[in-house]
Amino acid sequence: MAVLNRLLFTARTTATSPSSIRSALRHSSSPTNNLQSPSPSPSPPSTDQNQLHLSRSGSERNVQWVFLGCPGVGKGTYAARLSKLLGVPHIATGDLVRHELASNGPLSSQLSEIVNQGKLVSDEFIIKLLSKRLEAGEAKGESGFILDGFPRTLRQAEILEGVTDIDLVINLKLREEALIAKCLGRRICSQCGGNYNVACIDIKSENGLPGMYMAPLLPPTSCESKLITRPDDTEEVVKHRLHVYNEMSRPVEVFYRNRGKLLEFDLPGGIPESWPKLLRALHLDVHEDKKTIAA
């Protein structure tokens, strides 16, 4: 059975086994809570990192990778670059949610309330969106993926692990002051959809911590007058999203660390410094043209 069908099927059927999942579904069965994720539960204790397996799990299929990391860390940027390099689709669940919002369907207003408050939508809803996207991709002959923004809860991770073998999980890390500045500086061109960042991050070295410089990623003049800011990129909502990440998504890091699939990657700065370093960490630098690496 294709990954997407198994995903959807497992999302429905596993919901009746462990008690946490049962209670999540009980909450989501009421129409008012249908889209919203249940309240955070305490994170399990963290453990040491196991040995990392970077294999592509056989040569007959494309990579199945996941990007984890706090809001604003740059998951979208690096996932998009890797997807181009490896020829696999970049699937960002945040984009799927925003697309659903833009469609102005019957659930849009409930959905926008959840997203604009920086909360997670329910596991069931996000799995439905992801399954739909995977189905459309499979119909076009896509294979493999780089997931960005999924899984974000332990339950999502368990469901994904139950239906397919994820090869590698890249956990991008950046200090909190840079994360907040990057979210607040994020801009999107309302016409072409291009992602830019007007923040110039220049953190001086202090108390033994190294400094960090991240240049802004400015739009071309043709996009300048069309820039918009995501409604969930206000300071208050970004701080709440960071809180939600710590409560709901840190356990996902532990989940993959315990399975030896987590690659921790501390971003040293902006794209020119970080991209070649990330490629080296992934043993992909030999495949990349030196000029593209520097871009």
Ligand SMILES: Nc1ncnc2c1ncn2[C@@H]1O[C@H](COP(=O)(O)OP(=O)(O)O)[C@@H](O)[C@H]1O
């Ligand atoms: N896997 C997911 N589970 C639940 N909600 C999600 C998931 N992915 C995206 N969302 C919803 O979409 C919003 C935007 O997601 P995203 O663009 O990935 O944000 P961020 O920049 O915070 O990583 C999230 O705040 C959440 O409401």
